[in-house]
Amino acid sequence: MPYQRIVLAVDLTDESIEVANKAAAMCKAFEGQLTIIHVIESLNYAYGGDVPIDVSDIQEQLQTTATKHMAALVDQLDIPVESTIVTQGGIESEIHRVAEELRADLIIVGSHGRHGLALLLGSTANGVLHGAPCDVLAVRVKSSH
Ligand code: AMP
Numbered sequence: 001m002p003y004q005r006i007v008l009a010v011d012l013t014d015e016s017i018e019v020a021n022k023a024a025a026m027c028k029a030f031e032g033q034l035t036i037i038h039v040i041e042s043l044n045y046a047y048g049g050d051v052p053i054d055v056s057d058i059q060e061q062l063q064t065t066a067t068k069h070m071a072a073l074v075d076q077l078d079i080p081v082e083s084t085i086v087t088q089g090g091i092e093s094e095i096h097r098v099a100e101e102l103r104a105d106l107i108i109v110g111s112h113g114r115h116g117l118a119l120l121l122g123s124t125a126n127g128v129l130h131g132a133p134c135d136v137l138a139v140r141v142k143s144s145h
Pocket of ligand 1: 110124
């Protein structure tokens, strides 16, 4: 089977279920294992390590909220999920790191086609594609924008 270790990246918006259902269907078809990752873009990372206030409480709250949303997403899927990861850092670099660590053979992301390579890939999907350690599948999501 071509894809055995699939990493699904979700932003935990309402659209995530659409992408997750596609990922679940692929996992089923390939009899693969699904890991779902969400990255909380750390404020330190976003501002180049130069945040003048202590943001650790906020980051902790974000982590708690994201973990809850992740559990709710997993509940809606009709396949067992191998593992879920809620981590902090840069979105693309964390997705690449986890994919490498798990020796994933496929990363699945959602794509709006509303910016970046305009009609093809959303900016995050585009970023994940560059430097990915394995194949990347961009699932087109309907954008309300
Ligand atoms: P965007 O380009 O931000 O609209 O996001 C497109 C896709 O990138 C989403 O559907 C997810 O697959 C992935 N993505 C965006 N933000 C995150 C995040 N914080 N953690 C994990 N994946 C993300």
